[in-house]
Amino acid sequence: MYDELLANLAILVLSGFVGFAVISKVPNTLHTPLMSGTNAIHGIVVLGALVVFGTVEHPSLAVQIILFVATVFGTLNVIGGFIVTDRMLGMFKGKKKALPAAAKSEEAAK
Numbered sequence: 001m002y003d004e005l006l007a008n009l010a011i012l013v014l015s016g017f018v019g020f021a022v023i024s025k026v027p028n029t030l031h032t033p034l035m036s037g038t039n040a041i042h043g044i045v046v047l048g049a050l051v052v053f054g055t056v057e058h059p060s061l062a063v064q065i066i067l068f069v070a071t072v073f074g075t076l077n078v079i080g081g082f083i084v085t086d087r088m089l090g091m092f093k094g095k096k097k098a099l100p101a102a103a104k105s106e107e108a109a110k
Helices: 002-024 028-055 061-090 101-109
Strands: none
Touching: 028 061
């Protein structure tokens, strides 16, 4: 049990270092597609958590609380990621040109 926990903890720490190294080398122009892909993957992770939540037989209260909190935090992460991605995509949109005064008065008359 202890060896398995230690191995899983080592994998978690190493994956954090690898993730940081990979993300830091991504150019700024590719962060938006990267975030969209990450949101899709995290949505699958949340779905997997829901499946695990439904298939555990007679879970203890502690297991139910951990699964619920993990599902809520994962869902918040997905929602926040889509909000940030939408803002980033909004920066690429061109600004609307102001209508001349004559065009504004014609539209107001309609």
